Amino acid sequence: MSPAACYPPSLQGAAGPFHSSGGRSMGDTATRIGALRGKIGEEVRIQGWLYNRRSSGKLEFLLVRDGSGTVQCVAVNAELPEAVFAKCAAVTQESSVRVTGIVREDKRAPSGVELSLRDLEVVGPSVDFPITPKEHGPSFLLDQRHLWIRSPRQAAILKVRHSLVQACRDWLNRDGFILADAPIFTPSACEGTTTLFETQYFGEKAYLTQSGQLYNEATAMAFGKTYCFGPTFRAEKSKTRRHLIEFWMVEPEIAFATLEDVMALIERFVEGIVGRVLEERREELKVLERDPAPLEGVKAPFPRVSYDEAVRILKEKKGLPFEWGSDFGAADETALTEDYDRPFFVHGFPAAVKAFYMKRDPKDDRLSLSCDLLAPEGYGEIVGGGEREDSLDRLVGRIREHELPLEAFEWYLDLRRYGSVPHSGFGMGIERTLTWICGIEHLRETIPFPRMLNRLRP
RNA sequence: UCCUGAGUAGCUCAAUGGCAGAGCAUCCGGCUGUUAACCGGAGGGUUGUAGGUUCGAGUCCUACCUCAGGAGCCA
Numbered sequence: 001m002s003p004a005a006c007y008p009p010s011l012q013g014a015a016g017p018f019h020s021s022g023g024r025s026m027g028d029t030a031t032r033i034g035a036l037r038g039k040i041g042e043e044v045r046i047q048g049w050l051y052n053r054r055s056s057g058k059l060e061f062l063l064v065r066d067g068s069g070t071v072q073c074v075a076v077n078a079e080l081p082e083a084v085f086a087k088c089a090a091v092t093q094e095s096s097v098r099v100t101g102i103v104r105e106d107k108r109a110p111s112g113v114e115l116s117l118r119d120l121e122v123v124g125p126s127v128d129f130p131i132t133p134k135e136h137g138p139s140f141l142l143d144q145r146h147l148w149i150r151s152p153r154q155a156a157i158l159k160v161r162h163s164l165v166q167a168c169r170d171w172l173n174r175d176g177f178i179l180a181d182a183p184i185f186t187p188s189a190c191e192g193t194t195t196l197f198e199t200q201y202f203g204e205k206a207y208l209t210q211s212g213q214l215y216n217e218a219t220a221m222a223f224g225k226t227y228c229f230g231p232t233f234r235a236e237k238s239k240t241r242r243h244l245i246e247f248w249m250v251e252p253e254i255a256f257a258t259l260e261d262v263m264a265l266i267e268r269f270v271e272g273i274v275g276r277v278l279e280e281r282r283e284e285l286k287v288l289e290r291d292p293a294p295l296e297g298v299k300a301p302f303p304r305v306s307y308d309e310a311v312r313i314l315k316e317k318k319g320l321p322f323e324w325g326s327d328f329g330a331a332d333e334t335a336l337t338e339d340y341d342r343p344f345f346v347h348g349f350p351a352a353v354k355a356f357y358m359k360r361d362p363k364d365d366r367l368s369l370s371c372d373l374l375a376p377e378g379y380g381e382i383v384g385g386g387e388r389e390d391s392l393d394r395l396v397g398r399i400r401e402h403e404l405p406l407e408a409f410e411w412y413l414d415l416r417r418y419g420s421v422p423h424s425g426f427g428m429g430i431e432r433t434l435t436w437i438c439g440i441e442h443l444r445e446t447i448p449f450p451r452m453l454n455r456l457r458p
Numbered sequence: 459u460c461c462u463g464a465g466u467a468g469c470u471c472a473a474u475g476g477c478a479g480a481g482c483a484u485c486c487g488g489c490u491g492u493u494a495a496c497c498g499g500a501g502g503g504u505u506g507u508a509g510g511u512u513c514g515a516g517u518c519c520u521a522c523c524u525c526a527g528g529a530g531c532c533a
Binding site: 052054055056057058059060061063072074076077078092093106108109110127128129130131132133134135136137138139140195210211232234236237238239240241242243244247248249327329330331372381382383384427428429430431432433454 | 459468469470471481482483484488489490491492493494495496524525526527528529530531532533
């Protein structure tokens with residue numbers, strides 16, 4: 001079934017659901033630039049910001065963007081009052097403007113449609129806009145992030161993000177999941193393995209969440225199928241292109257589900273959300289020069305590789321010095337992804353490298369009923385999931401082994417005291433998934449305001 | 459925390475130990491179809507900070523700061 005078939009008719013336009021190209025503008029009579037193609041020959045008023053200006057003597061070419069698109073406005077000296085043309089010749093980069101003009105088709109215009117300018121109003125001038133249409137370094141651009149997001153490439157990535165987030169929510173909602181968000185303030189570690197941000201909660205120590213996992217298990221026992229979708233915080237001093245201090249995760253959890261069930265869910269889910277992005281964001285992927293072909297091939301079923309097989313591949317086929325029992329490093333992940341044309345699972349990790357709540361494999365106590373989903377093209381892990389320990393006694397044992405304070409987990413243990421069931425779930429990192437879908441180098445561009453080591457501003 | 463690299467004009471970068479430069483941006487002038495427009499001109503510098511070597515340091519040495527890439531950890 002096409003996702004579009006599930007939306008109410010009122011949301012389906014000629015351009016498809018949720019496209020930003022049409023829609024009413026905020027001004028009473030203003031037109032969105034994305035809707036200009038349907039108004040050839042009409043006089044319209046647009047409002048936006050000056051992206052760039054080119055001049056050719058008695059002609060001025062103003063490129064105006066409004067978030068729905070960019071259009072070239074042509075001011076001809078001979079056709080305009082002197083004062084209007086003078087304003088056009090003086091308007092600066094990123095000044096906000098209202099432009100009145102006639103919509104015309106013209107092959108010479110960058111978008112094929114342009115505006116014959118009749119009048120221009122500068123709403124707010126812009127003096128010495130820092131980001132010029134030339135190359136800049138990442139440090140400078142990140143300092144200017146509040147302005148950088150106006151650029152076509154950054155806007156394209158964030159529009160893909162919008163569609164991906166919406167796709168995740170719609171897909172899960174349609175599949176019967178109930179949204180039940182986990183708290184941001186937590187009294188203790190969810191997993192106890194990584195560093196937490198500590199804060200004050202009316203005189204008591206509190207921590208920012210690093211996973212909604214434990215709370216999801218509670219809501220799964222209430223709703224059967226549930227998910228949370230929110231920010232998560234890791235006070236790790238990670239400094240790589242695949243780490244953020246603050247990032248977003250979608251975490252579904254299903255009662256009575258096994259590891260096999262959750263892998264089947266993950267592949268259907270990832271196929272669905274990638275398909276939805278392809279439906280809605282072709283133009284943006286083109287701006288990003290992202291070849292859509294590898295994404296079009298993202299169809300279930302995804303290959304499944306056991307941890308044991310993966311270790312053998314790394315040692316024998318790739319010649320990497322890998323020890324059974326450790327987790328994969330970045331180089332290992334990249335080497336594994338070389339052999340696949342779509343995302344693939346690695347399952348059955350050693351229990352020692354996974355969180356305490358992961359269920360052991362009944363056939364081999366060294367292993368856990370866990371899985372990671374690795375994105376192809378060298379991108380690596382985007383999903384981690386598995387089956388949870390549902391036995392009270394074994395879970396208490398794990399908490400003791402990890403030297404975690406038992407009192408803090410009493411409520412969590414209650415889930416095993418009052419009608420415990422097998423259950424499984426996963427977490428998908430939004431920014432890592434976006435980095436892969438957009439085909440970009442660094443995940444810092446996939447979130448409006450990235451929080452990284454050494455970078456809290458703007 | 460560790461390893462590697464980089465800090466020079468608003469931005470991106472040059473400059474053998476010997477006068478501090480270019481492109482873009484800005485300002486002035488030119489051009490009636492520009493496509494990161496182009497052409498001519500102008501202004502713009504405590505070379506990250508503090509020491510040191512040297513007749514002379516952007517360049518060499520030491521420490522520190524900042525940033526980038528990677529490792530570990532993870533999504």
